[in-house]
Amino acid sequence: MINFDYIRMQSVKSTVKALAKFTDAKMIAGGSNLIDLMKRNVTAPTKLIDINLLPLKYIEQSKEGLRIGALALNSQAADHEIVKNKFPLLAMAINAGASPQLRNMASFGGNMMQRTRCTYFYDTSMPCNKREPNSGCGALNGINRMHAIFGANDNCIAVNPSDMNVALIALDAQVVLLNAKKERKMAFADFHKLAEDTPNLDNHLQSNEMIVEILIPENNFSKNSYYVKVRDRNSYAFALVSVAAGLELEGKTIKNARLAMGGVAHKPWRLYDAENYLQGKEINTETFKEAAKIAMKGAKGYGHNDFKLDLAPASILEALMKAAHLS
Amino acid sequence: MSNQKHPENLEQDFTCSSRRGFLKATTALTAIALSPTLITKAAINHRDEKLAAFFEKIPLNIEVNGKSYKMETEPRETLLDFVRERLQLTGTKKGCDHGQCGACTVHVDGKRVNSCLTLAVMQEGKKITTIEGIGSGEKLHPMQASFLKHDGFQCGYCTPGQIMSAIACINEGHANSPSEIREFMSGNICRCGAYPNIVDAIVEVKNGGQKG
Amino acid sequence: MENLLNLIPDDTDRTDGILKVTGGATYSAEYKIEGLTYGVLVQSTIAKGKITVLETKKAEGAPGVIKVLSHLNLNNSVPRYAKDDNVTIDRNIQKVFYNDQVYFAGQPIALVIADTYERAVYAASLIKANYQEEKHHTYLEKNLENSISPEGKDYLRNEKDAYKNSEVYLEAEYHQLNNIHNPMELGSITANWESDEKLTVYDKTQGVFGSQKHYAGLYGMDSKNVRVIAPFVGGAFGMALHTWPYQDAAVIGAKITKLPLKLMLTRMQMFTMVGYRPETKQFIGIGASKDGVLNGITHNAWGVTSTYDNFTEGTVGGTQFMYKCPNVNTQYKLVKLDVSNPIWMRGPGEATGMFALECAMDELAFKLNMDPIAFRLKNYATVHPVNNLPWSSKFLDECYELGAKKIGWYNRNPKPKSMTEDGMLVGYGMASGVFNAGRGAATARVILDENGKLTIQSAITDIGPGTGVMMKSVAMDSFKMDAIQIIVELGDTNLPPAPTQGGSNTTSSVGSAVYDACTALKEKMVEVYNQSFGEQKVYDDFKFNKEGFNIKGKSFSYVDLLKKAGLKELEVTRESRSGTERQKYVFNSFSVHFTKVHVHPLTGMVKVKEVVCALDAGKIISEKQARSQMIGGVVGGIGMALTEEGVYDHRYGVYTNNNFADYHVPVHADIPPIDVLFVNKPDPYINPIGAKGLGEVSIIGLAPSIANAIFHATGKRVRDLPITLDKIAIWRD
Structure with missing residues (x-):
């Protein structure tokens, strides 16, 4: 690791000013992803801006919903009474990710910025368009068991590794971003991007911006939420496929549904068509199977990950059955 | 937990002379620490290693196992390497160096973290507890005694991390059943396979009403 | 913490337990030495070829760098390297930085030495290599035609491929990818040349004498000038x-x-620098009569090795004698690939071979519509089928019975996919394991001091099984002493010679040496007593107890005896080894593993819910640690069965999962409660303590028991390890 410059900031305002000034600087919060990447020489920032002293660690209820500061820890949210009671999907997703130690380090903003676990991205001796634009995609014809089945192209078939993101996109979260001049708010669903022609970019955050807050609107899914994470061991492993499901029920009728997947695309993958299909239907296995089928439209395997074409609908079915308390 | 909201009311102004990287910016930015790479580079170019070393380091005030240290650290030094190599507290282990095994688990202000994925410089003013800091006087910590009794280890290499994690697991309230313990101890890999004995050890401490 | 180190462990606790729970145990990268430097290795990024340019200038100029070492400047500084043109020493140890050739991806090509770890790491990142690449081969399946037969001839008992003539038979292929030992402690060494002729090495090794001989050999030194110290080894499993x-x-x-130098491998480097259990493809043909009498077994295996060594293991050995079967033929072949060298990993060969055999036995039992245990008992061997000798002891049949009863084997519905529980498919499986029960030459020294403390010494290492507590237990039993009176010292070439820890040999070898030394010490006490008191008592007159001994009603403490004799201490050293019993009997340990699994009916995720192992390993010396060791083997076996595989991208010949996030060793959440049942009957012939060893049989048979359980749960046979959910493909019915 190069001996980078280090600066510890105390205020949000100064931080965004520093970001504007030092375009080669990276912010560090928990560090659990960034330091890992720096140790592997995947990234080598010459300046680190430590933002841990910024007052963005809050989790609080507001009129608009739940406000979560960008520096709130993942474990802090998962153990938070409001989150557990009103947004259990988020708590479940967070607890499905990483380890207790890492959840004690990882912030919300940092988790959103978490980079892919694609082996070709991590190994600097391999081609990777995400790490080194125009060097090729090692995974495309390589070992791609973990890789995307939705929205990928030949430039990049990597997936977003976060569990938290899957819950946040399902819950219609919004993100507040700030630069030295202005604040902007965007739908969480618009924050991450597909690889397209710029796989080196994971999201739409500008280099002079920082994430300051995540807002989750009130919802009626708390009684019927479930997060399924399918992986190669029973804990502490990245998802092959994960599914966040939230149902708002009136008797046996689905008034409203939220469905999203992880481990299947370059971004957390919301299943709008399946949600629309579910609306107004009765909860039962056949309905859920049909929703899973609809959700899989446009899916494409790349060889080793072909099994996800079967695993993903099975996981959607499982998540919906559990959310509806049918299994 | 802070209840402050953003954006705060800040009056600090911002100017920057980038000749020394962050150096000049610091005072104005209310930043606390810095390390000027440009000066370092100049020093290296002149083969003046002492000068280089001087500028590569940042003062660090840290409390480890109840003892205060006033030291200097290179920003790139991890907390793990700091305790092992600088403080000679080698009870904290390096098993993967990438947050994938938990052998390096320590408590920072009472919370368990992977010390390999955090920088020493980020711990300014914090209280660190390592395996060497949990026994009191001439008595083992109840978790240490329970690991010994239940043979919760074999080679012993993951053990300090397991014990630090186990203490935190109970304190966090995630040790209410063997299956919850298994889930919330899954960040600590034991290749010898002492898992069932470790779970037994934690259950006993938990049932004994022990707290970290 | 210092105060804690004076605590005394309980009788059944590990002798080094206090050190291990307090962080006081020092592993090989944890010795404080003045002026210590740090070494970091740079690796090849191609699988085969020649280094044409190695750019080291930048690294050499980086702050704190003391030296960059590579084939460019090693010259002839290592006499042993210069002695011959071989790229290896003793067949299997590759000479480091010997030439410009690259034999596998991840080969060390340079060493950076700097004054701090951070500086060494950074400087290493500045080294760049250019290569002249050659076509590499890393894919076993595509290189089978290039295989060689390392053992010269194949094994044949009576008729070849006789299984084909059976009333019911089965042919099946089994496969598994590399398993990597991955002990939690990274490969670590601290080397300190106290003078040009005197070297001390704090080493991660299973045998201090092997290391000593090797390091001394590098420079043609007398072994006595090389001291290797390894009292704590953070796991090894063969590496x-x-x-x-x-x-x-x-x-x-x-x-x-x-300058003293410390070098610790990275986790990534652990995948290519310190061996692995090699990828193996196997074929089994097995046939029996309709009533379940085995007629013939054919077992062929192809294992991977490097281009520079013919690494072999006993993959097909177990098949030759596990069951009474008139016709057996086995073949073992090696496929030499551009990969690093394998090394024996827990249950070497046998774990791989028994996976195939014990799955095939289950498959055939199913075809025969027989209970898998009944099928095995029907073909139970009481005389070793290869050499026609009796076993020294064999209670495998009792193991079947004990384990079956404990897990409720006969309460299950044997029909596949017939059982559910909590919405999950339920499966039960079983398989047996066998391993050689060896005994090597070992020496132990016991010293009784004037305070009545007994010190036991042997150079043996303790990589985790609890060798220290085993030695303590043998001595406690011999002297009827409390643990508080016993001190164990091990893991140092300055101590009496012992074999390398491995192959389930340690208790049998070192335990016996401790036993013999204790007996000799007691005999010496009799001698000293007779001399001191002018008497003619014989050994049998002495009844040893906690404090000392009793002779016809009169009590003496050890302290009194030494005082009377005017001695500061009493010491004996004894070597102990096997004898002619090895020509009369066959010595084996046996295990049977029973597992219960849950398989998710939609996703196919597997969770092991219960494991019961029943074990015949002779007398169990320190039961608490023996149980732990068995559990450890089961955990390793669960990894082998369900999660562990080293995956290459064959286009580049590199690993794609060389880290703990992608190479999945089991975590807490994967491991259920595990029951260990010991037959615990002493073997009458193997050694004076009756113990046969259990480190290997703890894992052998575990993977097939899970594969068989998954078949029972799902009706799907997966013959390719690890059994990940994509291979089960539960959705495909």
Whole structure:
């Protein structure tokens, strides 16, 4: 690791000013992803801006919903009474990710910025368009068991590794971003991007911006939420496929549904068509199977990950059955 | 937990002379620490290693196992390497160096973290507890005694991390059943396979009403 | 913490337990030495070819760098390397930085030595290599035609491929990818040349004498000038059975710089620098009569090795004698690939071979519509089928019975996919394991001091099984002493010689040496007593107890005896080894593993819910640790069965999952409660303590028991390890 410059900031305002000034600087919060990447020489920032002293660690209820500061820890949210009671999907997703130690380090903003676990991205001796634009995609014809089945192209078939993101996109979260001049708010669903022609970019955050807050609107899914994470061991492993499901029920009728997947695309993958299909239907296995089928439209395997074409609908079915308390 | 909201009311102004990287910016930015790479580079170019070393380091005030240290650290030094190599507290282990095994688990202000994925410089003013800091006087910590009794280890290499994690697991309230313990101890890999004995050890401490 | 180190462990606790729970145990990278330097290795990024340019200038100029070592400047500084043109020493240890050739991806090509770890790491990142690449081969399946037969001839008992003539038979292929030992402690070494002729090495090794001989050999030194110290070894599972190039690099680097050097591998480097259980493809043909009498077994295996060594293991050996079967033929072949060298990993060969055999037995039992245990008992061997000798002891049949009863084997519905529980498919499986029960030559010294404390010494290492507590237990039993009176010292070439820890040999070898030394010490006490008191008592007159001994009603303490004799201490050293019993009997340990699994009906995720192992390993010496060791083998076996595989991208010949996030060793959440049942009957012939060893049989048979349980749960046979959910493909019915 190069001996980078280090600066510890105390205020949000100064931080965004520093970001504007030092375009080669990276912010560090928990560090659990960034330091890992720096140790592997995947990234080598010459300046680190430590933002841990910024007052963005809050989790609080507001009129608009739940406000979560960008520096709130993942474990802090998962153990938070409001989150557990009103947004259990988020708590479940967070607890499905990483380890207790890492959840004690990882912030919300940092988790959103978490980079892919694609082996070709991590190994600097391999081609990777995400790490080194125009060097090729090692995974495309390589070992791609973990890789995307939705929205990928030949430039990049990597997936977003976060569990938290899957819950946040399902819950219609919004993100507040700030630069030295202005604040902007965007739908969480618009924050991450597909690889397209710029796989080196994971999201739409500008280099002079920082994430300051995540807002989750009130919802009626708390009684019927479930997060399924399918992986190669029973804990502490990245998802092959994960599914966040939230149902708002009136008797046996689905008034409203939220469905999203992880481990299947370059971004957390919301299943709008399946949600629309579910609306107004009765909860039962056949309905859920049909929703899973609809959700899989446009899916494409790349060889080793072909099994996800079967695993993903099975996981959607499982998540919906559990959310509806049918299994 | 802070209840402050953003954006705060800040009056600090911002100017920057980038000749020394962050150096000049610091005072104005209310930043606390810095390390000027440009000066370092100049020093290296002149083969003046002492000068280089001087500028590569940042003062660090840290409390480890109840003892205060006033030291200097290179920003790139991890907390793990700091305790092992600088403080000679080698009870904290390096098993993967990438947050994938938990052998390096320590408590920072009472919370368990992977010390390999955090920088020493980020711990300014914090209280660190390592395996060497949990026994009191001439008595083992109840978790240490329970690991010994239940043979919760074999080679012993993951053990300090397991014990630090186990203490935190109970304190966090995630040790209410063997299956919850298994889930919330899954960040600590034991290749010898002492898992069932470790779970037994934690259950006993938990049932004994022990707290970290 | 210092105060805690004076605590005394309980009788059944590990002798080094206090050190291990307090962080006081020092592993090989944890010795404080003045002026210590740090070594970091740079690796090849191609699988085969020649280094044309190695750019080291930038690294050499980086702050704190003391030396960059590579094939460019090693020259002839290592006499043993210069002695011949072989790229290896003793067949299997690759010479480090020997030439410009690359034999596998991840080979060490340079060592950076710097004054701090951070500076060494950074400087290493500045080294760039250019290569002239050659076509590489890393894919077993595509290189089968290039295989060789390392053992010369194949095994044949009576008729070849006789299984084909059976009333019911089965042919099946089994496969598994590399398993990597991955002990939690990274490969670590601290080398300190106290003078040009005197070397001390703190080493991660399973045998201090093997290391000593190797390091002394590098420089043609007398072994006595090399001391190897390894009282704590953070796991090994076979990877530290011999030294590796990284250790040479540290010893050579320290010699050249004349500075003490510490080198710790990264987790990534653990995948290519210190061996692995090799990928193996197997074929089994097995046939029996309709009533379940085995007629013939054919077992062929193809294992991977490197281009520079013919590494072999006993993959097909168990098949030759596990069951009474008139016709057996086995073949073992090696496929030489551009990969690093394998090394024996827990249950070496046998774990791989028994996976195939015990799955095939289950498959055939199913075809025969027989209970798998009944099928095995029907073909139970009471005389060793290969050499026609009796076993010294064999209670495998009792193991079947004990385990079956405990897990409720006969309460299950044997029909596949017939059982559910909590919405999950339920499966039960079983399989047996066998391993050689060896005994090597070992020496132990016991010293009784004037305070009545007994010190037991042997150079043996303790990589985790609890060798210290085993030695303590043998001595406690011999002297009827409390643990508080016993001190164990091990893991140092300054101590009496012992074999390398491995192959389930340690208790049998070192335990016997301790036993013999204790007996000899008691005999010496009789002698000293008779001399001191002018009497003619015989050994049988002495009844030893906690404090000392009792002779016809009169009590003497050890302290009194030494005082009376005017001695500060009483010491004996005894070597102990096997004898002619090895020509009369066959010695084996046996295990049976029973597992219960849950398989998710939609996703196919597997969770092991219960494991019961029943074990015949002779007398169990320290039961608490023996149980732990068995559990450890089961956990390793669960990894082998369900999660562990080293995956290459064959286009580049590199690993794609060389880290703990992608190479999945089991975590807490994967491991259920595990029951261990010991037959615990002493073997009458193997050694004076009756113990046969259990480190290997703890894992052998576990993987097939899970594969068989998954078949029972789902009706799907997966013959390719690890059994990940994509292979089960539960959705495909």
